[in-house]
Amino acid sequence: MDGENIIELRGVDAGYPGAVILRDVSFSVKKGEIFILLGGSGCGKSTIMKHMIGLNPVLAGSLAVAGLEWSAKTRAALCRKIGVMFQSGALFGSMTCLENVLLPLEEFAGLGFKARTAKALALLDAVGLADAARKLPAEISGGMRKRVAIARAMALDPEVVFLDEPSAGLDPITANQLDELILSLRAARGMTFVVVTHELPSIFKIADRCAMFDKARQAMIALGEPRALAESSEDPFVKKFFSRGGA
Amino acid sequence: MGLTAAVGKRAVKYFAGTGEALAFLGETAVSAVALVFMPHRFRFADCALAFERAAAGGLPITIGIGFLLGLILAFQSAAALQMFGAEVYVADLLAIGLFRELGPLITAIVLAGRSGSAFAAEIGTMKVDEELDALRTMGLEPVRFLVVPRIVAATLAMPVLTIFCELAGLVGGALVLRMTGVPPAVYWQHVTDMSSMFAILFGLGKGALFGLLVALVGCGAGMRTKSTADGVGVAATGAVVGSLVVIALADGILAVVCYCWDL
Numbered sequence: 001m002d003g004e005n006i007i008e009l010r011g012v013d014a015g016y017p018g019a020v021i022l023r024d025v026s027f028s029v030k031k032g033e034i035f036i037l038l039g040g041s042g043c044g045k046s047t048i049m050k051h052m053i054g055l056n057p058v059l060a061g062s063l064a065v066a067g068l069e070w071s072a073k074t075r076a077a078l079c080r081k082i083g084v085m086f087q088s089g090a091l092f093g094s095m096t097c098l099e100n101v102l103l104p105l106e107e108f109a110g111l112g113f114k115a116r117t118a119k120a121l122a123l124l125d126a127v128g129l130a131d132a133a134r135k136l137p138a139e140i141s142g143g144m145r146k147r148v149a150i151a152r153a154m155a156l157d158p159e160v161v162f163l164d165e166p167s168a169g170l171d172p173i174t175a176n177q178l179d180e181l182i183l184s185l186r187a188a189r190g191m192t193f194v195v196v197t198h199e200l201p202s203i204f205k206i207a208d209r210c211a212m213f214d215k216a217r218q219a220m221i222a223l224g225e226p227r228a229l230a231e232s233s234e235d236p237f238v239k240k241f242f243s244r245g246g247a
Numbered sequence: 248m249g250l251t252a253a254v255g256k257r258a259v260k261y262f263a264g265t266g267e268a269l270a271f272l273g274e275t276a277v278s279a280v281a282l283v284f285m286p287h288r289f290r291f292a293d294c295a296l297a298f299e300r301a302a303a304g305g306l307p308i309t310i311g312i313g314f315l316l317g318l319i320l321a322f323q324s325a326a327a328l329q330m331f332g333a334e335v336y337v338a339d340l341l342a343i344g345l346f347r348e349l350g351p352l353i354t355a356i357v358l359a360g361r362s363g364s365a366f367a368a369e370i371g372t373m374k375v376d377e378e379l380d381a382l383r384t385m386g387l388e389p390v391r392f393l394v395v396p397r398i399v400a401a402t403l404a405m406p407v408l409t410i411f412c413e414l415a416g417l418v419g420g421a422l423v424l425r426m427t428g429v430p431p432a433v434y435w436q437h438v439t440d441m442s443s444m445f446a447i448l449f450g451l452g453k454g455a456l457f458g459l460l461v462a463l464v465g466c467g468a469g470m471r472t473k474s475t476a477d478g479v480g481v482a483a484t485g486a487v488v489g490s491l492v493v494i495a496l497a498d499g500i501l502a503v504v505c506y507c508w509d510l
């Protein structure tokens with residue numbers, strides 16, 4: 001794939017004020033790509049995702065989404081281009097699942113009541129949760145909450161979708177359905193996906209490329225197609241990761 | 248050295264907190280002004296819900312406390328005034344005290360305990376659960392979304408609650424005076440003679456101001472919640488304590504202003 005870059009990181013130091021987690025990270029995500037962020041627990045995957053979605057400013061270097069850096073001026077425009085599913089789901093607890101998906105539609109889509117409700121229900125249906133529409137997030141399971149969050153992230157047809165561990169806590173069948181959903185959305189709308197996941201089968205199935213981070217070295221240690229990395233990487237951590245701690 | 252460092256650390260933390268608070272105030276003000284020009288972006292439903300919880304939910308306890316307050320005040324002062332055969336002036340005292348000072352003050356304290364802490368806990372829980380981040384990435388500002396509706400609701404709820412508190416207090420006083428042999432008609436005559444429209448409106452305005460302050464402090468505490476196990480608890484406590492301090496300060500300043508301008 002050699003489309004244009006939709007996300008570009010150059011020499012980024014990722015972390016929080018006073019705490020650098022990853023140093024000098026550079027990679028880019030191409031339009032229409034499914035890009036996976038890999039690494040052990042606590043290595044900074046969510047941290048780097050929070051930089052990409054404009055929640056925290058990078059500590060050094062530059063980060064551009066669709067050619068724009070995050071700033072007060074570009075914020076509104078950039079927010080419309082992205083959809084995010086947080087690791088915790090982050091559904092609004094006081095709203096039903098349907099209302100959660102409706103919220104971005106209400107605020108931005110400019111659709112009438114009927115049209116947006118129909119769209120929200122269709123989104124919930126796509127993640128297999130049409131019958132949970134009227135339930136509160138507290139009344140559904142963790143995996144269901146994540147799927148509602150995915151539906152919400154998709155609501156405004158974003159250009160880039162960020163998913164933080166979408167399949168954690170899902171059974172293999174539902175996880176596989178989710179992979180299919182991601183692939184079909186990419187095929188149908190050319191959406192770009194940045195996904196944090198640890199599921200090797202899922203990685204091999206959907207990933208175009210992946211970046212791997214290491215907590216101990218505070219750095220990105222590998223970048224490329226998952227199969228190529230799994231087969232030919234010399235790095236002991238990468239090898240260990242793809243062989244699930246063996247070898 | 249240890250002491251100097253500790254004092255320095257405290258000072259830095261304190262001023263960082265002040266900076267955060269000012270930024271929050273500024274953001275809220277900007278958001279509120281922007282909403283005046285774009286009223287369709289105001290979250291009416293959220294505001295109505297917050298109003299219902301603060302006003303309707305807080306009504307029983309406010310009335311109860313107002314009633315007891317009137318009762319106690321009347322008892323205390325009647326005992327003293329009885330020595331001069333002047334029990335009936337308890338009515339004057341209640342009218343002046345409740346409308347100008349005690350009504351809004353007590354109501355605000357109840358609001359701080361009920362709604363201020365609830366605002367902090369609600370927003371704090373949302374922050375810990377990354378819901379505020381989710382709002383931001385959707386391009387929705389948490390301040391417009393969560394803070395402004397609650398501030399408007401508390402500011403509108405306070406005058407309503409204050410009136411009920413004051414009326415309940417007067418009823419409590421009437422009961423006591425009745426027992427000491429003052430006929431209700433005489434009591435109400437004294438009350439109406441002593442209460443001016445200005446005093447009543449001034450008290451209600453003061454109530455609205457206190458409501459605004461309680462909501463600001465409560466929402467501010469919620470927005471600053473830390474993602475620790477006790478984060479939400481700390482925020483709720485901070486909201487109540489902060490509200491009480493701010494209410495006392497504002498009341499003091501108003502008292503001085505009234506004295507200087509002879510209001």
Ligand SMILES: Nc1ncnc2c1ncn2[C@@H]1O[C@H](COP(=O)(O)OP(=O)(O)OP(=O)(O)O)[C@@H](O)[C@H]1O
Pocket residue numbers: 016019021039040041042043044045046047048087
């Ligand atoms: N708000 C914060 N302030 C300072 N440090 C933080 C903060 N949040 C997380 N960290 C630290 O950043 C590091 C990376 O955290 P992050 O959440 O990015 O990990 P992760 O790769 O997403 O892990 P997991 O797979 O468990 O979700 C951790 O060591 C964590 O302690």
Ligand SMILES: [Mg+2]
Pocket residue numbers: 045046047087164
């Ligand atoms: Mg994470």
